[in-house]
Amino acid sequence: MRSAPLGTAYRVAAWTAVFYLMTLPLLGPLRALWVAVAAFAIQAVVLFGKISPAHRERFLSVVGGRTHLASWLDSRPAWFRTAVPVAILAIVALSGLGMSPYTLDVATNAGIYVLLALGLNIVVGMAGLLVLGYIAFSAVGAYTYAILNTQMHLSFWLALPIGGALAACFGLLLGLPTLRLRGDYLAIVTLGFGEITRITLNNWNSVTNGPNGILGISPPSFFGFPFTQPKHYFYLVLVMVALTAFFSRRLERSRLGRAWVAMREDETAAESMGVPTLKLKLLAFTLSAFCGGVAGVVFASKQLFISPESFNFLESVMVLCMVVLGGMGSVPGVILGAVLLSFLPEVLRGAAEYRLIVFGAAMVLLMQYRPQGIWPSSRRFEEFRQEK
Amino acid sequence: MIPGGALLQQIVNGLTVGAVYALIALGYTMVYGIIELINFAHGEIYMIGAYVGTISAGVFLAAGLPVWASLVLAIATAAALTSLYGLSAERLAYRPLRKAGRLAPLISALGLSIFFQQYVFLAQGAKDKVFPAAITSGGFVLGSVRVAYIQVAIILVAAALMVSLQAFVGKTRMGRAMRCTAQDPVMASLVGVPVNRVIALTFVIGSALAAVAGVLVVMYYGKVNYLAGYAAGLKAFTAAVLGGIGNIPGAMLGGLFLGVVESLAAGYIGGEYKDVVAFVILVLVLIVRPQGLLGVRVPDKI
Amino acid sequence: MSLRPRPGCTAALLLLAFAFLSGCAGDEGKTIRVACAGPMTGEQAKQGRDMEEGAALAVEEWNAKGGALGKKIELLVYDDAQDPKQANAVANKMFTQGVVIVDGHYNSSCTIPASEVYNQRKMVCLTPASTNPQVTDRRYPTIFRVCGRDDQQGKAGAEWVVKHMPTAKVAVLDDKTTYGQGLAREFQKSYETLSGRKVVFAGVIVKEDQDHTSVLTTLKGYEPDLVYFGGLYPQGGLIVKQMRQLGIKASFMSGDGTYDPEFIRIAGAENAEGSYLTFIPDQEKIPTAERVVEAYKKRFGEVGPYSLYSYEAVNIALQGVAKAGTTDGLKVAQAIHAMAFDTVFGPMKFDDKGDVLVSPYVMWQVQGGKLVQLPPDS
Known part of the structure; x- marks a missing residue:
């Protein structure tokens, strides 16, 4: 008409x-x-x-369609699908040998973002709960390592689980009362939590050294071999990314992962089928917080200096963007999103002023034309197609 | 050590801030009431309103208009032009997503908020924009409490706008259409309510109110910058939730309450913890009484 | 043309991502590479540009004289976007690109983490603007500071108060940033030591807020005669305005972060009248700076508050290079430590931490709606 x-x-x-x-x-x-x-x-x-409805349909199906490479990959035999990530890992690991310290540094930062994005993906992508203050969990991890290391010389390897666990505790404490709330209230509460965390870090001078942050964090060492070069961090982060990606992938296909999907799609239906939704939400929240905490420890050990301003709202938004751009719930997508967004500013040096406005516009457009992200998970793709 | 007059002064300070929160909160509450969307970009609309008001006041003053006329015209211009932002935001970023579940519009709103913020940054720069007419800090002293005229003006304008909004929603045909759409958009469209137009109007009214708040604030404090929308928006949303989201008197009550609580917290606990107090109250209210102070409990739609 | 999706698109995207990983190795030329690092984009882009212009002027002058060690000087500009993480990244980038001298950064919160890299890589870093004591208190051999320190500035303010308002009750406010808190604390410490009295009130404002009346109402209850504020001009301006609105008659004093004509505009000229600010001497009136100010104005226009510091940072470093006869970081740093420099600010020498020996701060006051430098002995 x-x-x-x-x-x-x-x-x-x-x-x-x-x-x-x-x-x-x-x-x-x-x-x-x-x-x-x-x-x-x-x-x-x-x-x-001359845009006929048919053209429009065609355009939408191209822009909003399944990534060709992704569907091609999905139709390959299992051994091939395993071999591809292993091959990519090997290529990245090898290319690390030839990188300049600067590129290594940027790649390491990208790797830390990948860790964060994979963590956030558990709660946003898999369980479908919007968390807006995610960076706060990372702050908990980072400060845990920074404080315990500078005061009690806690080693990096011990700090990894401790920082993660403490962040998970925060997640649990925050989740217990708030997960009953509907989705958009949860978003606001987590945003508020992020702000409270940042403000507390900035004001609790006796413990966090306030706005000055904590200096003199020692780098990790491996059996007496200290990590001093950007190269060392690069490989450390690469190993952690590989592990996290592997576990995320397993999680996605596990019983738990499928229960999350059921809950995400229709909470009432899932509940009536006997899925313990509150427990599942808490679990997603806690696991996600754990990942954030671990990423925070790595961040602190790499930066050797942390201050509250590294954990502001924009960082949370950034990580969320990575998840959304890459494809909520899709492990390869989220990795791709995080890598792209962390390298983008390096490529667009000249247009740095325009970076954020482009992000904002991209988020709006993406939700309309490609809500499933660049590399959607096969399951998620079907859902979005049905919703259209 | 602290004289008793200080408490009253703190309450006056808090009411001024609270009235501004309340005006912004109205936009959140109306939009949420009608399409159940947290319009993250609303704080930015308020900030844009402040900019438009500042710039147009400069133009009117330069044209030689008297100060009072410039101010009134600046408020009117800001309300009119800023409401267009609300209108186009609804049309371009939210309407296409109306059937897309909860997550997508929320992320779209977040993106739009960043977009608006950066747009103002690129257009106007990072420096604070200073209001061209220095509003003299004239006022009166009541006992030991000092009140500026502009504070009174802010509170009065906020109250007047809220009362007229309440009357509009409660008494007019369009208001009835709004309430109808809020209850059930599908049913509303079946009985002939132009749902799209009603929703667009909601955005326009909400944006205009935020713009008025923006201009009043920039007149009172004398400056605004492109980051001002984030904090104000967050607080106003908190106020809306406190009062019971979707509820117009609730937004007013929530705003004033939050303003006073913050003021007391800053005055008696310390400036650094006032935002913590605000958020803790938000979390507590959501846990204990998710429907807010004046809201009615609505079961989740299945 | 077919609209079918091509696998090539995604593959190309992937390749693009990994292409960056292979990076670009630094091409060591026949030049001495000097870096200017600061906030070139974002809120503080103007300050970044001031630094860049100052550095560019110095490099041009050196090149006109034939460079140093027979090599031309090359200026590279890096943007830390006032982000500590980014500062660290550009520090590594500089090393990759063979930079030997760094003029930067602007924010202490960037200089501190970046100097970890400079120290490790033995690059010489002279900050023209980071005033936080921690920058040099770690005693890294290659890190220098050309400008003053927050404790010097806090002390300058405190000395003035003790001398000119000996009976005043003093209240302190800060904005809870590295800079603001540091300055306010240093002022408080010096004031309490010098006068033997405590400040009557110490409070904090929220930088993002417009309304500071609550804290000021509490402050009013302590009836101070002077309010010292550690922070920047937008908040400083609002505080003065709201103090007057609440009927607080106390004098207002602050530091270099508040030194900006906007301070007076935001506060309103009648409210700001009489406010005190510690800042460096008027550069346009320093006889030794006349020639450089002239050249700067001709080349770039208005001289920013830190333009000349950036200019001198590059100058001092290159003099160090010339003296040491090498670009080896440690040797250049040793030379700089041992030398005395004749700068636009007068003679300059560094102590063993890398700080300037003489505190550069003087008192300014708002008089008739303008910032006026008070004579040093008044």
Whole structure:
């Protein structure tokens, strides 16, 4: 059904005017004009261009379609599907030998983001609970290592489980009262928790040294061999990423993982089938917090200096973006998302100012045209297709 | 050590901040009431309102208009132009996702919030924008409490807007359509309510109110910057939840309550912990009384 | 054209991602590489640009003289985006690209973690703007500071108060940042030692807030005669404005973070009148700086508060290189420690921590809506 041409023209003119007026005060008359021209052009192309409903369908199915490589991979035999990640791991490990310290450093940061994104993926992707203050768990881990190491010379390897466990405890404590809430309240409560954590770290001078942060954290050492070069961290993080990815993958296909999916898709139905949803939510929350804590310990051991400003809301958003961009619930997707987003700023040095605005716009557009992310999990893809 | 007058002064301080929270909270509460979406970008709309007000006040003053006329016109301009942001946000970022479950619109809202924030940063720079007309800090002294006229103005304007909004929703045809859509959009469309237009109108009204709050704040404090939306939005949302989300008098009560609590916390516990107090109250309210102070418990839709 | 998806697209994307991993190795040229690192993007982009311009001026002058050790000087600019993590990353990048001298960073929170890398890699780092004591208190041999320290600045403020307002009751506020808290604490410490009296009130404001009236109402109850604030100008301006609104008549004093004409605009000229700020001497009035200020203005325009510090950081480092006869970090650092420099700020010498020996701070006051430097002995 098409609306009358006059009505359409009127509407196009109205929206063009809206965009001009809206941007006029902030951008000034000239730049606002460009916005209006762009708004007009886009509408004109969409409405008067030769875009038939069939074209549109086609476009959506391409943009929103299954990643070809992913579906190709899924149709390969099992040994092949195992071999691919192993091969990628080997290639990355080998290329580490030839990297400059700077590239290694950036790659290590990317690896830490991968750890965080995989952790957040458990709760957001698998269990379907939106957590907005995820970086707080990482802060708990990082500060645990920083404090215990500088005061009691706790070793990195012991700090890994301790930091993770402490973060998990926080997750449990936060989750117990709040997981009964509906999804969007949970998002806000976790956001509030993230803020409380940051504010507390910034103010509890006697323990966290307040805004100055903690200096002089010692690097990890392996049987007396200290990690001093960017290369060492690179391999440490690579091993941890490989392990986390492996466990995430196993988790996804386990009984637990399937129960999460059931809960995510229809909580009431799952519950009536005997799925203990509250317990499952708590478990997802705690596991996810554990991963965040571990990533925090690694972060602190690499940075050797931590301060509250490294754990602000934007970091949480960043990690969430990685999960969403890559594909919620898809382990390869999340890894890809984290790697892409951590390398992007290095590539777009000249356009650094525009990085965040592009992120924001990408999140909005992605939700409309490709909510399943770049590399969706096969299961998730089907769901989104049905919802459309 | 602390004189008794200080307590009253703290309450006056808190009410001013709270009235602003309440005005922003109205937008959250209306949108949530009607489409069950936490409009994360709403805080940014408030910030944009402050910018538009500041810039247009500058234009009106430069055109030689008297100060009071410039201020009134600036508020009107900000409300009108900023509501367009709400309108287009709804059309471009939320309407396509109305049937897409809960997570997608929430992430879209988050993205939009970052987009707006960065858009203002790129357009206007990182420096604080200073309001062109210095509103003289004239006021009166009541006992030991000092009240600026502009504080009174903020509280009065907020109250007036809330009362008229309540009347609009409760008494007019459009208001009835809004309540109808909030209860059941499908049913509403069946009985002939133009659901899309009603939802768009909700966004427009909410944005206009946030813009008014933005201009009042920038007049009172004298400056705004592109990051101002985040904290204010978060607080206003807290206020909306406190009062009972979806409930207009609740938003007002929640805003004033939060403002006063924060003010007392900053005054008597210490400035560094006031935000912690605010969030702890939010978590407690959600746990003990998820429907908020004035809300009614609605079972989850199945 | 077919619209079918191609496996190539995703594969290309993947390849692209891994292509960065292979990185680009530094190409050591026949130049001496000097880095200028600071916040080139984001909120503090202006401060970053000031640093860059100062460094560029110094490099141009050296190159006009034929460079150092017979090599041309090459300036590379790095953006730390005021993020400690990013500062660390660019520090590693500099090492990769063969940088020997670093003029940076701006924020103490960036200089501190980055200097761990500089120390490890034996690169010479001179910060033109990071005033936190921790920057040099770790006594790394190759780390220097050209500007003053927060404790020097806090002390300058305290001395002034003790001398000119000996009976004043003093309250202290800070914004809970590394800079603000550090400065406020140093002021408080010096004040309490010098005067033998305690401050009457010490409070904290939230930097992101617009409304500080609650804390100020509590502060008012202690009836201070002077409020010292550790923080930046937007908050400083609001505090002064809200103090006056609440009827607090106390004088206001703050440090270099509040030194900005915007401070007066935000506070309102009549509210800010009489406020004290510790800052470096007016660069335009230092006789030794005249030539450089002139050249800077001709080349880039307005001189920023840290432009000349950045200029001198590069100058000092290159003089060190020339003296040491090598670009080896430790040797250059030794040379810098041993030398005395003739800078636009007058003679300069470094102590064993890498700090300047003479505190550069003087007192400024808002008079008639403008910032005016008070004569040193008044």
